[in-house]
Amino acid sequence: MLMGRYIPGDSAIxxxxxxxxxxxxxxxxxxxxxxxxxxGYLLLLIYTFAGVWxxxxxxxxxxxxxxxxxxxxxxxxxxxxxxxxxxxILFHFWxxxxxxxxxxxxxxxFFRFVLIIFMSTILTLTTPPLTxxxxxxxxxxxxxxxxxxxHELGLxxxxxxxxxxxxxxxxxxxxxxxxxxxxxxGEGSLLQKIKSVIPxxxxxxxxxxxxxxxxxxxxxxxxYQGGDGRTKYRQLKWQSRDTxxxxxxxxxxxxxxxxxxxxx
Amino acid sequence: xxxxxGSYTAVIGHTGSGKSTLMQHLNGLVKPTEGTVTVGxxxxxxxxxxxxxxxxxxxxxxxxxxxxxxxxxETVLKDVAFGPKNFGVSEEDALQTAKEKLNLVGLPEEFWxxxxxxxxxxxxxxxxxxxxxxxxxxxxxxxxxxxxxxxxARIEMMELFESIHAIGQTVVLVxxxxxxxxxxxxxxxxxxxGRVIDCGQPHDVFQKVAFLKQHxxxxxxxxxxxxxxxxxxxxxxxxxxxxxxxxxxLSSMKNHLGGDL
Numbered sequence: 069m070l071m072g073r074y075i076p077g078d079s080a081i082x083x084x085x086x087x088x089x090x091x092x093x094x095x096x097x098x099x100x101x102x103x104x105x106x107x108g109y110l111l112l113l114i115y116t117f118a119g120v121w122x123x124x125x126x127x128x129x130x131x132x133x134x135x136x137x138x139x140x141x142x143x144x145x146x147x148x149x150x151x152x153x154x155x156x157i158l159f160h161f162w163x164x165x166x167x168x169x170x171x172x173x174x175x176x177x178f179f180r181f182v183l184i185i186f187m188s189t190i191l192t193l194t195t196p197p198l199t200x201x202x203x204x205x206x207x208x209x210x211x212x213x214x215x216x217x218x219h220e221l222g223l224x225x226x227x228x229x230x231x232x233x234x235x236x237x238x239x240x241x242x243x244x245x246x247x248x249x250x251x252x253x254g255e256g257s258l259l260q261k262i263k264s265v266i267p268x269x270x271x272x273x274x275x276x277x278x279x280x281x282x283x284x285x286x287x288x289x290x291x292y293q294g295g296d297g298r299t300k301y302r303q304l305k306w307q308s309r310d311t312x313x314x315x316x317x318x319x320x321x322x323x324x325x326x327x328x329x330x331x332x
Numbered sequence: 333x334x335x336x337x338g339s340y341t342a343v344i345g346h347t348g349s350g351k352s353t354l355m356q357h358l359n360g361l362v363k364p365t366e367g368t369v370t371v372g373x374x375x376x377x378x379x380x381x382x383x384x385x386x387x388x389x390x391x392x393x394x395x396x397x398x399x400x401x402x403x404x405x406e407t408v409l410k411d412v413a414f415g416p417k418n419f420g421v422s423e424e425d426a427l428q429t430a431k432e433k434l435n436l437v438g439l440p441e442e443f444w445x446x447x448x449x450x451x452x453x454x455x456x457x458x459x460x461x462x463x464x465x466x467x468x469x470x471x472x473x474x475x476x477x478x479x480x481x482x483x484x485a486r487i488e489m490m491e492l493f494e495s496i497h498a499i500g501q502t503v504v505l506v507x508x509x510x511x512x513x514x515x516x517x518x519x520x521x522x523x524x525x526g527r528v529i530d531c532g533q534p535h536d537v538f539q540k541v542a543f544l545k546q547h548x549x550x551x552x553x554x555x556x557x558x559x560x561x562x563x564x565x566x567x568x569x570x571x572x573x574x575x576x577x578x579x580x581x582l583s584s585m586k587n588h589l590g591g592d593l
Contacts, residue, residue, distance in 0.1 A: 241396065
């Protein structure tokens with residue numbers, strides 16, 4: 069599975085601050101909706117592929133990230149194609165119709181999906197999960213004034229991220245152990261399939277509780293007392309390349325807004 | 333590799349040497365990419381189907397490392413009966429077998445109706461092992477069954493397996509404890525980087541002290557002690573591998589020398 073995987077590297081994008089990458093990632097999703105003609109989309113494509121190229125990660129990883137979403141993308145694209153009303157009708161059948169407008173719309177939607185997925189893949193492939201969690205924590209720190217427990221959220225996030233692989237290992241181990249006791253998975257009726265999850269789920273929960281208990285004790289015995297007065301080992305550093313990145317997305321947004329004004 | 337019926341075979345090797353992968357081949361959790369695994373009259377090949385493999389799981393019972401993590405039922409008894417029920421044994425018969433096996437592993441009757449999560453670590457492990465034994469496998473595969481147990485529980489557990497072996501059960505023990513191999517096994521395979529580098533009876537294998545050291549595998553404590561004595565000039569015809577042997581050899585030497593050693 070590619071989701072949330074990190075590929076170590078030494079590219080310009082790898083070295084960027086996670087906050088700038090997160091910010092640009094979120095801004096990019098908003099910017100995508102500013103584009104409404106092929107020139108706009110071309111610009112977005114160039115922007116995204118510049119990112120892909122700068123990250124120095126093989127394009128095949130991005131395509132792999134796209135694969136699990138492909139069904140959803142095609143589903144949406146086909147529905148857009150069949151149900152969007154338009155003037156120049158090419159094809160008509162019952163309530164379904166395909167017009168030039170709907171075809172163009174479908175293509176745009178397709179690109180929107182692909183671009184958003186590519187962008188988020190750049191973020192996850194070039195940022196180690198814990199750094200990302202740090203980025204989210206510091207990014208949310210202004211919310212402290214609104215009494216949002218930012219430190220606790222950040223801590224929970226980094227602990228969860230760290231335990232994902234461990235829990236995955238546990239799951240395989242328990243599955244194998246139950247298979248060895250004659251359990252069949254993914255066979256029989258829906259009810260049987262649901263029932264067959266119990267012998268995995270209960271041990272998994274029990275071991276998670278135990279792990280949580282052990283971890284809490286280990287943390288306390290090492291002097292953890294909450295977020296107040298803690299220093300940070302991993303320092304995030306905002307560099308000039310981060311500023312450039314943020315400026316680039318602002319320029320993109322401005323260009324797209326201007327272009328849509330002009331073309332009208 | 334061959335495991336003889338009724339034998340007590342040990343497999344030793346480093347972490348990452350492929351012991352666990354080998355073990356998963358024995359009951360079809362992993363299919364071989366090349367070659368075959370033959371269990372009784374069933375052959376597991378690369379293209380074997382799940383249906384064909386299931387009977388193997390009944391013949392070969394695997395006790396994984398830390399088996400207490402696989403418990404899930406409401407009561408101890410039900411959990412032990414889970415295995416046989418999966419192989420189509422009726423509820424009553426399964427519970428009957430479960431009771432027998434719980435007696436065999438030495439868990440007192442007062443615990444049978446309790447939740448497995450109320451038990452101590454050692455008791456939970458007994459329940460898990462009873463759960464495998466309840467399937468009445470022809471071969472019992474144990475992956476480091478004493479990991480994390482205190483010395484007393486460790487000896488009790490090893491004695492339990494020895495007693496099961498004594499009544500004709502084939503046992504395969506995966507471990508890195510050379511003393512257990514010396515004390516209990518009658519055949520041993522040494523594995524390194526996914527290959528069998530040596531095999532034979534523990535007595536013969538543990539004579540090759542230099543070879544074992546070279547592959548970063550230890551020797552039993554008794555053998556180590558004997559080697560140290562050898563350096564001091566004591567001569568052994570064959571290196572003893574268990575404590576009992578060492579004591580025997582030394583006391584016979586003592587008698588020989590007229591109590592002067």
